[in-house]
Amino acid sequence: MTSSSSISIQNMQHPLLLSIFFLFFFLGFASADYLQNSDFESPPKNLTGNSSVPFVLLNENNTIPGWTFQGTVQYVTAGRIMALPDNGHAIQLGQDAKINQTFQANGDYMEYILTFTLAPGGQNCSANANITVSGPDNQGIFSFKQNYGKQAWQSYGLYLGLSGQDETVNLLFESQSVESDDNSTCWPVIDSLLVKAVENLVQGKDNLLLNGGFEFGPDFLSNSTEGILLDSASSPVQSPLSQWAVVGTIKYIDSEHFFVPHGNAAVEIVSGVSAGIHTEVTLAKGSAYNLEFILGDANNACEGDFIVEVRAGSVAQNFTIRSNGTGSAEKSSIKFEVDPNATTPISFSSFTTSQTKDGIFCGPVVDDVVLLSLSSNSLRIVINPNILISLLLLIVILW
Structure with missing residues (x-):
């Protein structure tokens, strides 16, 4: 009926x-500011040269505040060849790249949910590389989806896991090539992260x-x-x-x-x-x-x-x-x-x-x-x- x-x-x-x-x-x-430098607007500590250069390679002397990384990681500035939310800054994960941050859980056992923005690393990409996002209890594989929005970036959500008070939550992003020819791969760009804690619903x-x-x-x-x-x-x-x-x-x-x-x-x-x-x-x-x-x-x-x-x-x-x-x-x-x-x-x-x-x-x-x-x-x-x-x-x- x-x-x-x-x-x-x-x-x-x-x-x-x-x-x-x-x-x-x-x-x-309500959400809290669990992550440091979650929008990557705090630049690398030893950034030199023209700040308008769209891609700056990071190394052991040129790190990004709040984050640790491995592999080929670049600091990205929005411009003519790179569209980003709010025309700001982001991080690109290249070959075998990882970036992670650990934050402190808040209160009794809470579920943590992540929102983040993903963009392709160029205007004429033959393929979009995947990115793996991992939390304590879950991980997801993401790539930029064509025809799901009008913007040059997209927001995604992922359940990270359950953690209790005094526990730490490790958030990890890792690039994954989808083709054998690295030059034809459009490496992913990450921006604008937000972590939300949700108590058990009644x-x-x-x-x-x-x-x-x-x-x-x-x-x-x-x-x-x-x-x-x-x-x-x-x-x-x-x-x-x-x-x-x-x-x-x-x-x-x-x-x-x-x-x-x-x-x-x-x-x-x-x-x-x-x-x-x-x-x-x-x-x-x-x-x-x-x-x-x-x-x-x-x-x-x-x-x-x-x-x-x-x-x-x-x-x-x-x-x-x-x-x-x-x-x-x-x-x-x-x-x-x-x-x-x-x-x-x-x-x-x-x-x-x-x-x-x-x-x-x-x-x-x-x-x-x-x-x-x-x-x-x-x-x-x-x-x-x-x-x-x-x-x-x-x-x-x-x-």
């Missing part, structure tokens, strides 16, 4: 006391899913104007999108630059057929539940019909979203009963591949996924971020 209804942002209201609660709840997840009465609103993921950089790309993450507990596994490539989008139906963040499924997100939850066997969710488009000129398969337990249904690319949302739901399996899968998968007229891959937006027991009296309350901001300003004035 399914049901759907149109929604609008203006109708998303909530009680004052609950706003205050969520205000302080989310303040507990299940609430108003939603049996953890992170159903996708508010807990990698932090957005000031230059993340086109969202953050999240590549495949097979485990929900080792995913940059907390508690959700990723299939294919999705884009983590923010309300500042995109249409987000609810809250500050949402998910756009961008890599086409079979891409999406999924999680698992333990529910009472034989009980009935209702899965609510919002599907729409991100107001990024992505036009057409999106088909999304929504699966809850053994029930699956396709939903079609007609998009004119200007930002829209529709609330829908699925009712299902839990089968004898130990866990119940919840997933959203794209059945279409879409591109804008500029050739940028895009797709359906998923947001505000809520799971409730039909036998409970749980109250569904939606938070208006504008009221949260007003409350924060009021508290600051009163203090």
